[in-house]
Amino acid sequence: xxxxxxxxxxxxxxxxxxxxxxxxxxxxxxxxxxxxxxxxxxxxxxxxxxxxxxxxxxxxxxxxxxxxxxxxxxxxxxxxxxxxxxxxxxxxxxxxxxxxxxxxxxxxxxx
Amino acid sequence: xxxxxxxxxxxxxxxxxxxxxxxxxxxxxxxxxxxxxxxxxxxxxxxxxxxxxxxxxxxxxxxxxxxxxxxxxxxxxxxxxxxxxxxxxxxxxxxxxxxxxxxxxxxxxxxxx
Numbered sequence: 001x002x003x004x005x006x007x008x009x010x011x012x013x014x015x016x017x018x019x020x021x022x023x024x025x026x027x028x029x030x031x032x033x034x035x036x037x038x039x040x041x042x043x044x045x046x047x048x049x050x051x052x053x054x055x056x057x058x059x060x061x062x063x064x065x066x067x068x069x070x071x072x073x074x075x076x077x078x079x080x081x082x083x084x085x086x087x088x089x090x091x092x093x094x095x096x097x098x099x100x101x102x103x104x105x106x107x108x109x110x111x
Numbered sequence: 112x113x114x115x116x117x118x119x120x121x122x123x124x125x126x127x128x129x130x131x132x133x134x135x136x137x138x139x140x141x142x143x144x145x146x147x148x149x150x151x152x153x154x155x156x157x158x159x160x161x162x163x164x165x166x167x168x169x170x171x172x173x174x175x176x177x178x179x180x181x182x183x184x185x186x187x188x189x190x191x192x193x194x195x196x197x198x199x200x201x202x203x204x205x206x207x208x209x210x211x212x213x214x215x216x217x218x219x220x221x222x223x224x
Contacts, residue, residue: 009151033212042115042201042215043154088153090213098169099213101146101154 003027004091004102012108016078021087021105023072029091032065032072033099037086079109114138117202117216124223130189132219134202140214141207143185145169145177148199148218160185161207192223 004025013019023032031050035043047056049065049072056063060083062075072089089102118133136143142161146154146169156169158177166177174196178186185204189196199220203213 004153035212040120041217042203043213044215045212048212098156098159103151103153 004089004100006089006102006105008105009103010106012110013079015080015109015111019076019079019107021074021107023074023089023102025070025091027091027093028069029093030069031092032069033090033092034063034072034074035088035090037088039085043088081109081111083107084109115202115204115214115216117219119219120217122219122221124192124221126193126223128192130192130221132187132200132202132221134185134187134216135183136204136214137183138204138214139182140204141182142205143179144203144213145175145185145187146201146203147171148201154201157187194223197221197223
């Protein structure tokens, strides 16, 4: 069974701080996605990374796919209260090519 | 704006009841999925469907069944609800290649008492 572990599980920071969330697996994925879920809503896709070593930027968010396509990171610069939410990574691969979701990182940004 | 709509945001049911969770998407997506979300466990796939009248078991199908009679609608059925099925249930849809990711509904928080 493919597993995706995220760290940290919880993160509470002050507005303006930087942070990094990690998503790790022993399995190789053909692509990896990051989602953000706000309270009372379903997850919303932020980005898809496909190539090993790929880096994508979305305003203050930087996403990186590991060279071996087994891990990924999300870095947020100068966090804002609007960044608060549950961040989920999801890898696609294996025989079924379905998405496997990580355990999630709950981020709280205090004003 | 494309949408996945789940019929109820909150449900409270009694142990042993048969429960229906409905999901409708307006994107003409072939693929539809049912997940449950529990703290510390992430999203776990219950069932999915790649086409009308087609279904496949996910990672935790026990105690659940599904129905897909029309392309836009995917129903999750709890045959006899139990307290360990108290959870947030999320429906999602995607195009066949899934290149644009999954579109999720807002979820149904089910409490079984």
